Structure formats: C-alpha cells, structure tokens
Amino acid sequence: MGFWTVTTGKKIFYLQTITPFCRITPFGMDPKIYEKAEHTLDNTLCDANALKVISTLQENGHVAYLVGGSVRDLALKRSPKDYDISTSAKPEEIKAIFRGQCLLIGRRFRLAHIRFGKKVFEVSTFRAGDTESAEFIVHDNVWGTPEQDVKRRDFTINGLFYDPSTETVIDFVGGYPDLKKEYLRTIGQPFVRFKQDPVRMIRLIKFQARFNFEIDSDALVALAECAREILKSSQARILEELLRMLESGSAEPFIDLLDEHRFLELLMPALAHFIEKPEGEAVFDLLFEVDSGKKSFDRAVLLSCLVFPFLQHHIETHFGGRTLGPEQIYQEATSAISTIFLPFFVISRRLRTSLLSIVTAQFRMAYTRKKIRIPKNPDFPLALDFLRLRAQVEPSLLPVWKEWNRAYGG
Numbered sequence: 001m002g003f004w005t006v007t008t009g010k011k012i013f014y015l016q017t018i019t020p021f022c023r024i025t026p027f028g029m030d031p032k033i034y035e036k037a038e039h040t041l042d043n044t045l046c047d048a049n050a051l052k053v054i055s056t057l058q059e060n061g062h063v064a065y066l067v068g069g070s071v072r073d074l075a076l077k078r079s080p081k082d083y084d085i086s087t088s089a090k091p092e093e094i095k096a097i098f099r100g101q102c103l104l105i106g107r108r109f110r111l112a113h114i115r116f117g118k119k120v121f122e123v124s125t126f127r128a129g130d131t132e133s134a135e136f137i138v139h140d141n142v143w144g145t146p147e148q149d150v151k152r153r154d155f156t157i158n159g160l161f162y163d164p165s166t167e168t169v170i171d172f173v174g175g176y177p178d179l180k181k182e183y184l185r186t187i188g189q190p191f192v193r194f195k196q197d198p199v200r201m202i203r204l205i206k207f208q209a210r211f212n213f214e215i216d217s218d219a220l221v222a223l224a225e226c227a228r229e230i231l232k233s234s235q236a237r238i239l240e241e242l243l244r245m246l247e248s249g250s251a252e253p254f255i256d257l258l259d260e261h262r263f264l265e266l267l268m269p270a271l272a273h274f275i276e277k278p279e280g281e282a283v284f285d286l287l288f289e290v291d292s293g294k295k296s297f298d299r300a301v302l303l304s305c306l307v308f309p310f311l312q313h314h315i316e317t318h319f320g321g322r323t324l325g326p327e328q329i330y331q332e333a334t335s336a337i338s339t340i341f342l343p344f345f346v347i348s349r350r351l352r353t354s355l356l357s358i359v360t361a362q363f364r365m366a367y368t369r370k371k372i373r374i375p376k377n378p379d380f381p382l383a384l385d386f387l388r389l390r391a392q393v394e395p396s397l398l399p400v401w402k403e404w405n406r407a408y409g410g
Contacts, residue, residue: 005202024034028125031147031161031170031171031172032170032171032172032174032176033168033169033170033171034169034170034171034176035167035168035170036167036168038169039075039168039169039176040075040076040077041071041074041075041162041167041169042074042077043074043155043162043164043167045074045077045078045079045080045280046066046070046074046080046083046164047080047083047119047121049116049119049121050066050070050083050085050121051164052083052116053085053098053114053121053123054066054085054163054164054165055164055165056097056098057085057087057089057094057097057123058165060089060093060097061086061318062087062089062093063087063088063091063126063140063146064085064086064087064088065085065086065087065146065161065162065163065170066083066084066085066161066162066163066164067084067085067086067149067150067160067161067162068084068153068160069082069084069157069158070082070083070084070158070162071160071161071162071169072158072160072175072179073137074162075160075169075176075179076179076211082121082122083121083122084124085121085122085123085124086123086124086125086126086146086149086161087123087124087125087126088125088126088146089123090123090125090143091104091110091111091125092104092347093113094112094114094123094125098112100311101114101115101116102114102115103115109127110125111122111123117406125127125143125303126143126144126145126146126148126149126199127142127143127147127148127149127152128142128143128144128145128148128152129142129144129148129151129152140195144261146161146170146301147172150172150173150187151172151173151186151187151188153187153208154186154187154193154197154200154203154204155175155184155185155186155187155200155203155204156173156175156178156179156181156185156186157173157175157179157207157213158175158186159171159172159173159175159187160175160176160179173187179378181214182211182212182214183213183214183218184204184207184208184214184215184219185215185219186200186204186216186218186219186222189218189222190216190218190219190221191222191225191226192220193222194222194226194228194229195229197233198226198229198230198231198233198239199230199233199234199237199241201223201226201227201230201261202230202238202241202258202263203241203264204219204223205223205254205257205258205261206245206254208244208253208257209250209253209254209256209257210248210250210254210354211246211260212253212355218297223261224261224262227261227262227263227266227267230263230266230267231266235344235345235346236346238267238344239345239346241247241349243299243302243303246287246299246302246303246305247296247297247299247302249291250291251287251290251291251302251305252284252287252288252290252291255275255283255284255287255306256284259272259275266344267344268306268340268341268344268345270310270339270340271283271306271340272366274309274310274313277313279309279313280309280310282309282312282393283305283306283309283310286305286308286309286374286389286390286393287305289389289392289393290302290305290389293392295385297385297389298354298382298385299355299380300350300351300355300357300358301358301382301385301386301389303351303355304355304358304359304386305349305389306340307333307336307337307340307355307359308358308359308362308386308390309331310336310339310340311333311336312362314332314336315329315332326360326364329360329361330356330360333356333359333360335354336359337352337355337356337359353379354379354382357377357379357380357382357383358379358382358383358386358396361375361377361383361387362383362386362387362390363378363380365383365384365400365401365404366387366397366400367389367393372403372404372407374407374408380408381408384401384404384405384408387401387404388401388405389398
C-alpha cells in the first residue's frame, strides 16, 4: 500500500491505494498532517509573494509547498529572511508559468529564481537522493517525490512542508515535535549524513548557536568523529555559512561553538590558538557588540572583528611601543589576514581589499596627532563603522571616533 497526493485546483488530497499500476508517484509512508488548530505556524508573517508563487503553481495543477527554514521560522514566530519553495513542476514548466519573472540557474541541477521587484524566490523541483550511503555526495540531480525530497534534507526541523492553501503542516520526519521540544536531530543516521555532506556539521552548529536547541546525542558523537571530514568541503560554501552567521545576530555563540567542537582549529587554526589567550577575548567582545546592535554591518567590517584583535596583538607583541609607518602596517595586516584565513579559506579580492583598508585605517585613526584629513578611499566609511564598534568595547576610543566622524560629516 502506498501514499500519494492528487492536486485539484488549490486542493491537495492524500490517497492510499493497493494497485501496483497507479501512475501517481508514491511517497511510501503517510506523513503526519497538522491542521491549522494543531500547529503554531502563522502565515501572516509570510511574504505575500511567496504565497502567490505557491498558489500559482497549484492553480496550474502542480503540488507546491513552502519548505525548510522558512517553515521552521514561521512556526517559531519569526519572519523568514529567505523562502524556499518545492514543487512537482519541472524547471521548464515553472518558467512557462512565470513568463518574464523566472530565470533558470544551475547546470547539473536546475533551479528557478522567480523575481518580484528586488525579491527573489527560489523554487526547486522535488528531488531524490541517497540517504543510506556514506559516500561523499558529488551528484544530487534526480527528480523525486515530496517524501524523497524531504528525506535528503539535513535536520528534522528543516524537513517540514507547509501548504498555504489548506494551512496544514506536512511532516514526514518527526520535525514538528522536535521543533516544539527544541531538539536538533538529523534526518537519517548522523554519521552517514555528515560523511555525505560535511557542511551539515557547520549547519548543525549554526542552528545550535541561533536557537540554543539541544543536539541529539548520536549527532554529537558523529560531530566529533566526522570533524576532519569538513576539510573535504567547498571552502566557498563554508565561507558563506560563516559570513551569514556573522550577520545573523548569533555570531558570538557561533564562533564559540566552532571552537568548542574543534572546527575552528581545523578551518582557522591561528584564530583558534589566539582566542585561547586573554587578548583573544577581544574577538568575542566585538562580536557581542555586533550581535547586540540593530545596525547591519558590511561583511568586511564583520571579518575585521576576527582579524583586527589578532593584528593589534601581533604588532604590540613584536614591535612594542614603536610607531610603524603605513607601508609596514599594510604588510603586517596583509600577513595577518593570510594567517587567519589560510590554509582553508580564500577571500575574494574585493572583500580582502576592503578588509585591509578597514584594519590598516584603525592605526591611523586611533593614533594620529596631526590635522585630520579624510582619505579618498571608498572603504573609509567602513573603517569608521569598525572604529565605532571598537569604541563600544573600548570607551576611550569614543572621542577619537567622534572627531573623525565629525570631520567626515557624520
């Protein structure tokens, strides 16, 4: 006996049958369906255009759900930053429905980006994946069913579908009870899932930092046993996870947990060694201020929180009270950035240039006794932002920041 969905207009029907000849794709098991009165998801927090994408797909005869982190956030009464939509429609069918709004991206596995003004919604076709083999995933481009799609996702709290037309939550993996219990559990065996895609380990730490949920004991064991697998991952993917967490409001606990679980030692060993020193506390002080404030910072400013305390300590240790010239400060800053991010990360040229401008400017702004002249460097406003951040940690810098800010016209 199998389980299927049948779509009629906006209605989704869940049916069982004993015939082996039915052409509708089987799920293989019944999901738990939470009706509106049974769940905490508030779709008034959901973006109206995301709902419109789903309803349009359903009106054209396709199954379509909100899925993943957006469902999780809505159930936690948070407004999602991103919306992922999964559907039975193939990419070319999605493009035909959303003419003029849809761009197909990806070579191996195509995704649809549907644009409403400046907002872009990512729509993916249900796909299948091997959840049993511990082999590193190289190809993941097979169309599948809703159940197969959710089984290839990372954690149960990210494995929920939401159907706005019926206002129901569809749960194949026990994700909703885990969400209510504030429990982080992998979909499938954690050892296998972390071997398949080691970035899932970083995401597990990310969710613990953001939500302070308890990690399943089996996942904790696998996290320790599989830690070195992270070095097989794409540095670009992990860097993006790092940057997003620095922007998330949970940067301080995230870096602390990376260190606690040995990932900082593997990815940024110099930083891991530095934060064990008393001077390394400055990194957490800066990140705390980033998390506490309402202002959003440029990514180069956020990375400066990791680099500048290391650079400042290095210069004070190796050069004492001696004043360094701009060229020497630039050389030491270049070396510090390489030391922090190598051997694993590769920082883009643009981001590296801004980072260099910010950290080198701190010495000029903090220690100058000459008449203030605002440099023509386009990154100077970022350097000023970072100086303000430092002044929140070191109040003695506040008059210095005010002087520069006044001269800049702030």
